[in-house]
Amino acid sequence: MRSVFNAPQPDFSIKEAADMVHSHYGFRCTAEDLYSERDQNFHIMSENGGEYILKISNPAEGQSALRMQIDCTKHIRDKDADLNIPLTIKSTTGEDIITMDKDGFTYYARMVTFIPGIFLKDYAQSEDMLFTLGGFMARLSRAMKGFEHPAASRKFAWNLSQDDFIQHFSQELRTDEERDIVRFFLHQAQAYHMDHGKNIPWAVIHNDGNDHNILVDDLGKTTGIIDFGDMGYSYQAAEPAVAMAYVALDAGDPLHCMGQVLKGYHESFQLSEKELKFAIYLVCLRLSISVTMSAYRKKLFSQNEYITVSEAPAWEFLRRMQHQNLTQWSEDLYDLAR
Numbered sequence: 001m002r003s004v005f006n007a008p009q010p011d012f013s014i015k016e017a018a019d020m021v022h023s024h025y026g027f028r029c030t031a032e033d034l035y036s037e038r039d040q041n042f043h044i045m046s047e048n049g050g051e052y053i054l055k056i057s058n059p060a061e062g063q064s065a066l067r068m069q070i071d072c073t074k075h076i077r078d079k080d081a082d083l084n085i086p087l088t089i090k091s092t093t094g095e096d097i098i099t100m101d102k103d104g105f106t107y108y109a110r111m112v113t114f115i116p117g118i119f120l121k122d123y124a125q126s127e128d129m130l131f132t133l134g135g136f137m138a139r140l141s142r143a144m145k146g147f148e149h150p151a152a153s154r155k156f157a158w159n160l161s162q163d164d165f166i167q168h169f170s171q172e173l174r175t176d177e178e179r180d181i182v183r184f185f186l187h188q189a190q191a192y193h194m195d196h197g198k199n200i201p202w203a204v205i206h207n208d209g210n211d212h213n214i215l216v217d218d219l220g221k222t223t224g225i226i227d228f229g230d231m232g233y234s235y236q237a238a239e240p241a242v243a244m245a246y247v248a249l250d251a252g253d254p255l256h257c258m259g260q261v262l263k264g265y266h267e268s269f270q271l272s273e274k275e276l277k278f279a280i281y282l283v284c285l286r287l288s289i290s291v292t293m294s295a296y297r298k299k300l301f302s303q304n305e306y307i308t309v310s311e312a313p314a315w316e317f318l319r320r321m322q323h324q325n326l327t328q329w330s331e332d333l334y335d336l337a338r
Helices: 014-025 063-079 127-144 164-172 176-199 238-248 254-268 273-300 311-321 326-337
Strands: 029-034 040-046 051-056 098-102 105-113 202-205 214-216 222-225 232-235
Touching: 014 029, 014 040, 014 051, 014 098, 014 105, 063 105, 063 127, 127 202, 127 214, 127 222, 127 238, 127 254, 164 176, 164 273, 176 273, 176 311, 232 238, 232 273, 238 254, 238 273, 254 273, 254 326, 273 311, 273 326
Parallel strands: none
Antiparallel strands: 029 040, 040 051, 051 105, 098 105, 202 232, 214 222
């Protein structure tokens, strides 16, 4: 079945991107091709110094998911106008989404505002930085509260409330040991949810607060977030858990690092005891999906280095956590967050 995960990325040239901007947005520019997991993004610099991002979606991406992203960012802007997120810019004909055909495929593109800053992946972790990261994700959750869209319930591999992807694609992993690891963490998360699911609230969440999407300033304070492409209806607790997962990689003390993020989130957007204790299971599930996705997609698109950017540290973390008492980690994170 064709999906955004097995369809090739768009392959537009820098000249084609610049011509697209001139034709649909009415100004001349230079363009820089940026890395992306499944879409194609260009950093656009206008002749008068303005900066934007041109996002060309994967050919398997439907308009409904893009409309959801646009509507959500409008919802956030109306709730919290100072929250730094990419906002869609209309074309000269008033369109949010423009359409191009190339090599037999139809592509949808959008221009969004450029968010300046330092990517979290390029900044040394500190206790204050991790706490403010949690607080920022909580602020985002407050601003997204109440948002609904039909596309939010789509089947989607990165949604932690759906287990289809690991169930169907864990065979893409190289060894029985790897398959056993990801299935172990899937079953741990399922078991926790089976016992406590009625106390686990759901919401539409951003769902991708990883260190390539979070922006910080020179002091390490989180200032913005990009890329709403993985958003969906899932566990509210998954929002801080995704951010926790990526700060834990390569951390000397992952428990403390994750605890600071969860504490910062909980202080501004309160989670229940069951949600706080669910976080570590969601962290491990997220990284299990990540390594499974890497194994699956690198066989299809070996030239895309972004697909495997977190693979090695994620495996290291999962192998370590396989031998830990997750119930104790759950209790410890609960204590750290309160």
